[in-house]
Amino acid sequence: MKEILLFAAVALFFLSCQKEISHKEINDNVAEKGATAVTATLTSGAWTFTGVVLEYGPGEKEEGTLDECKSDDLYQYESNGYATVKHGSVPCSVDPEDGNYASWELLTQGKQLKEVYTRDLNGENAGTVVLYDIDFLSTTKLIISRTISEPGKTYKEYDTYTR
Numbered sequence: 455m456k457e458i459l460l461f462a463a464v465a466l467f468f469l470s471c472q473k474e475i476s477h478k479e480i481n482d483n484v485a486e487k488g489a490t491a492v493t494a495t496l497t498s499g500a501w502t503f504t505g506v507v508l509e510y511g512p513g514e515k516e517e518g519t520l521d522e523c524k525s526d527d528l529y530q531y532e533s534n535g536y537a538t539v540k541h542g543s544v545p546c547s548v549d550p551e552d553g554n555y556a557s558w559e560l561l562t563q564g565k566q567l568k569e570v571y572t573r574d575l576n577g578e579n580a581g582t583v584v585l586y587d588i589d590f591l592s593t594t595k596l597i598i599s600r601t602i603s604e605p606g607k608t609y610k611e612y613d614t615y616t617r
Contacts, residue, residue: 475590475597482592485565492564493533495591500528500540501615509610518611521546524576529615531558537569550575564588567598586613593617 484491502525506518526542537556555575559568567586571578578584586598589612596615601608 475595479590479592479595483590485588485591487564489560489564492560492588492591495593496531496560496567496596497533498593499617500530501596501617502526502528503613504616505614507612507614509612510607511609523547535559539575561585 484495503520504525506520507515508518509515523544523546526544528540528542530538530540532538535557536554537558538553539555540552550573555573556569556571558570560566561568565588567588569584569586571580571582571584573580584600586600588596589599590597594617597612598615599610599612601610
């Protein structure tokens with residue numbers, strides 16, 4: 455009974471944030487299985503940014519827009535602690551070079567991902583530290599979130615990556 459209630463709570467959370475989480479995927483979630491499992495899954499291949507949801511408050515959500523030119527870029531968390539990008543064939547007005555763009559590490563037993571940008575990329579400046587919660591992670595999907603505070607508003611951003 456406890457497992458059913460836990461499954462229902464987790465399913466409700468994920469379905470409210472991302473409509474693309476299936477029952478099987480919830481069972482494959484390694485986000486709560488510790489840093490070793492999260493590291494192994496996170497670093498086992500490249501990720502493509504496929505979706506963003508912005509949550510401004512209860513019942514106030516919108517799907518953010520994806521730049522078509524970023525839809526085929528590949529992001530990789532390397533086992534050496536660097537994050538790399540390889541730009542796809544759809545060009546942006548300015549595509550920085552492929553390669554390392556940040557260092558990364560897991561915090562709180564693999565439940566958080568910290569990125570420190572080593573160069574300017576995707577609106578983040580070199581030296582920027584971004585702390586994400588790892589909300590969902592399987593071999594084919596990654597959902598990370600962060601709270602963003604801007605003058606006059608604070609909201610939560612959920613980013614989805616797939617393989």
